[in-house]
Amino acid sequence: MTHNFGAGPCILPQEVFKQASQAVLEFNGTGLSILEISHRTPEFEAVVDETVRLVKELLNVPEGYSVVLLQGGASLQFAMVPMNLLAEGETAAYLNTGVWATKALKEAKIFGNVNVVASSKDDNFTFIPKDFEIPSDSAYFHYTSNNTIYGTELMTVPETSVPVVCDMSSDIFSRVIDVSQFSLIYAGAQKNMGPAGLTLAIVKDEILGKIDRKIPSMLDYKVQIDGGSMYNTPPVFAIYVSMLNLRWLKSKGGVAEIEKENISKSEALYKEIDRNPLFKGTCSIEDRSRMNVCFVMENPELEKPFLKFAEDRDIIGIKGHRSVGGFRASMYNALPITSVHTLIDAMQEFAEKHR
Amino acid sequence: MTHNFGAGPCILPQEVFKQASQAVLEFNGTGLSILEISHRTPEFEAVVDETVRLVKELLNVPEGYSVVLLQGGASLQFAMVPMNLLAEGETAAYLNTGVWATKALKEAKIFGNVNVVASSKDDNFTFIPKDFEIPSDSAYFHYTSNNTIYGTELMTVPETSVPVVCDMSSDIFSRVIDVSQFSLIYAGAQKNMGPAGLTLAIVKDEILGKIDRKIPSMLDYKVQIDGGSMYNTPPVFAIYVSMLNLRWLKSKGGVAEIEKENISKSEALYKEIDRNPLFKGTCSIEDRSRMNVCFVMENPELEKPFLKFAEDRDIIGIKGHRSVGGFRASMYNALPITSVHTLIDAMQEFAEKHR
Numbered sequence: 283m284t285h286n287f288g289a290g291p292c293i294l295p296q297e298v299f300k301q302a303s304q305a306v307l308e309f310n311g312t313g314l315s316i317l318e319i320s321h322r323t324p325e326f327e328a329v330v331d332e333t334v335r336l337v338k339e340l341l342n343v344p345e346g347y348s349v350v351l352l353q354g355g356a357s358l359q360f361a362m363v364p365m366n367l368l369a370e371g372e373t374a375a376y377l378n379t380g381v382w383a384t385k386a387l388k389e390a391k392i393f394g395n396v397n398v399v400a401s402s403k404d405d406n407f408t409f410i411p412k413d414f415e416i417p418s419d420s421a422y423f424h425y426t427s428n429n430t431i432y433g434t435e436l437m438t439v440p441e442t443s444v445p446v447v448c449d450m451s452s453d454i455f456s457r458v459i460d461v462s463q464f465s466l467i468y469a470g471a472q473k474n475m476g477p478a479g480l481t482l483a484i485v486k487d488e489i490l491g492k493i494d495r496k497i498p499s500m501l502d503y504k505v506q507i508d509g510g511s512m513y514n515t516p517p518v519f520a521i522y523v524s525m526l527n528l529r530w531l532k533s534k535g536g537v538a539e540i541e542k543e544n545i546s547k548s549e550a551l552y553k554e555i556d557r558n559p560l561f562k563g564t565c566s567i568e569d570r571s572r573m574n575v576c577f578v579m580e581n582p583e584l585e586k587p588f589l590k591f592a593e594d595r596d597i598i599g600i601k602g603h604r605s606v607g608g609f610r611a612s613m614y615n616a617l618p619i620t621s622v623h624t625l626i627d628a629m630q631e632f633a634e635k636h637r
Numbered sequence: 638m639t640h641n642f643g644a645g646p647c648i649l650p651q652e653v654f655k656q657a658s659q660a661v662l663e664f665n666g667t668g669l670s671i672l673e674i675s676h677r678t679p680e681f682e683a684v685v686d687e688t689v690r691l692v693k694e695l696l697n698v699p700e701g702y703s704v705v706l707l708q709g710g711a712s713l714q715f716a717m718v719p720m721n722l723l724a725e726g727e728t729a730a731y732l733n734t735g736v737w738a739t740k741a742l743k744e745a746k747i748f749g750n751v752n753v754v755a756s757s758k759d760d761n762f763t764f765i766p767k768d769f770e771i772p773s774d775s776a777y778f779h780y781t782s783n784n785t786i787y788g789t790e791l792m793t794v795p796e797t798s799v800p801v802v803c804d805m806s807s808d809i810f811s812r813v814i815d816v817s818q819f820s821l822i823y824a825g826a827q828k829n830m831g832p833a834g835l836t837l838a839i840v841k842d843e844i845l846g847k848i849d850r851k852i853p854s855m856l857d858y859k860v861q862i863d864g865g866s867m868y869n870t871p872p873v874f875a876i877y878v879s880m881l882n883l884r885w886l887k888s889k890g891g892v893a894e895i896e897k898e899n900i901s902k903s904e905a906l907y908k909e910i911d912r913n914p915l916f917k918g919t920c921s922i923e924d925r926s927r928m929n930v931c932f933v934m935e936n937p938e939l940e941k942p943f944l945k946f947a948e949d950r951d952i953i954g955i956k957g958h959r960s961v962g963g964f965r966a967s968m969y970n971a972l973p974i975t976s977v978h979t980l981i982d983a984m985q986e987f988a989e990k991h992r
């Protein structure tokens with residue numbers, strides 16, 4: 283068994299792979315592959331409907347919000363958000379907690395003014411800034427809830443009277459959230475929702491249609507919502523696999539149950555990092571991410587040997603991002619706790635050998 | 638065996654389904670599903686490289702052009718083209734041959750002026766306009782080479798001195814083209830290239846970087862090309878299946894060979910439509926598409942019974958688009974000629990019964 287700690291695209295449940303593999307041969311008794319069916323068939327419309335319904339159910343999305351399935355990843359949302367919500371001359375507030383937040387605010391500058399309310403850039407994003415002011419005349423406040431590269435996560439929504447926009451690409455569906463605290467949530471699917479090639483947006487309907495700019499149809503949330511996520515041909519297979527994965531999550535007891543597992547998994551690994559004299563965490567303890575656990579070795583010369591030691595135990599995907607170095611163990615919903623224990627065991631065995 | 642005449646997403650080769658199904662379980666000896674591998678692994682980078690190489694080889698793409706894999710379908714290209722190529726105040730020439738061309742020119746109006754050089758709208762797009770002038774000061778000339786809804790196809794590139802941009806979504810890889818006649822070709826993958834969720838663009842490098850507009854990174858051809866189709870997480874599975882499908886096309890002898898088959902298939906069906914007293918074609922004979930064959934019945938009351946008659950023979954996807962009515966038999970590369978003969982047989986049997 284391979285222990286896939288990759289940062290994304292990432293592990294999904296084995297039963298989802300099995301069902302998806304079967305649907306590529308034959309989908310739902312149609313005699314056709316899921317790859318050759320029309321998106322306008324009742325069979326596929328049912329897939330879109332169920333996917334949207336599962337998102338609403340699992341995240342307890344209140345009335346007044348639309349769930350829409352898009353393409354282009356979070357990177358396209360970096361532009362779509364200001365294109366739809368930031369008029370020329372207006373200012374949006376951005377919290378800078380890493381590479382993705384930096385990219386998001388750079389795109390926003392094309393459409394209006396950006397006020398970076400706080401940044402941990404000077405400390406290589408090792409913490410989440412806490413004391414900052416969000417001016418009440420901001421068009422919106424944007425932040426990234428989980429920073430995959432640095433292993434930090436913001437679990438509480440900063441208090442503000444302005445609309446909150448959040449990039450939840452790497453922690454959506456991993457913990458209970460209160461959607462009513464947000465005006466717009468977006469996420470690339472390829473962590474806890476499904477495979478690469480799909481993007482989720484949850485939009486408070488009342489924030490749309492307030493600016494004058496002419497928006498290309500494909501980039502207009504309103505057009506996409508009115509089109510029922512099928513303004514044009516959607517990424518059929520990515521939606522289908524996401525539906526299977528959300529069904530799996532529901533069968534596991536939903537987000538509250540998976541959150542408990544995610545807490546157990548991350549606590550176990552952080553405990554080992556803090557206990558084991560060979561390893562140390564890279565970011566401030568109170569901001570540690572449950573999804574991406576970043577750590578280095580006290581003696582950097584042991585990092586390569588440990589990587590090899592882990593690989594020999596079928597532990598893959600733990601090499602840290604180049605801007606942090608060391609290791610990053612990504613532990614998304616589908617990663618079994620046995621994989622975490624395998625990694626912890628490897629750290630302990632390695633420490634025995636090198637004490 | 639199901640005979641899938643669907644307009645798209647459409648039939649792909651059975652061996653592609655088998656290989657894709659297997660890769661969802663395990664990809665290329667990695668011990669991982671294609672759905673859980675990182676796009677930054679050497680194994681997947683090889684997939685992107687081979688896909689791009691196959692596009693270049695199969696279409697004989699000359700030096701000076703970049704092949705790039707994107708998301709969002711042709712509908713997003715409708716906006717990306719003018720965003721990248723049409724400065725404010727400039728005028729682009731558009732040929733209006735149907736719904737997709739109409740949508741393309743509507744998006745262009747957001748960015749500059751549009752000159753509709755000819756349109757067959759008043760005749761419900763039953764023909765391709767022939768005599769039109771493309772002003773030499775146009776920023777570019779845009780047309781749709783194949784019109785899926787109306788069953789018309791433009792096989793020759795209109796003569797002009799301005800850069801030619803072509804939406805080839807529904808006939809790319811179906812016939813030999815001379816890429817050097819174009820400055821930009823784009824296509825949603827979901828006909829002859831692969832599954833839904835991927836978009837292909839072939840861009841003449843020299844046309845880029847000529848306008849001042851600030852372009853969001855994801856919508857900037859230059860950024861996407863420089864990022865090697867991986868500026869952000871690409872649609873991994875859709876690229877993989879496209880690679881398999883292009884491999885299949887190469888193994889069949891390439892585009893020139895498949896074009897012969899496409900000629901045989903379409904000639905056989907048009908011949909039956911013209912011969913059979915119950916049926917008639919809907920568009921002008923010289924503009925008939927090889928990909929989408931549109932026809933109606935002399936007696937419209939027989940259309941429902943014939944649809945049922947065909948379905949009983951496992952012929953599916955032939956219901957015409959609501960704006961034309963009747964029938965549309967889409968015959969993409971992967972549709973076997975035996976399926977075409979099955980349809981022709983059904984038409985003949987039905988005519989016997991109803992003569």
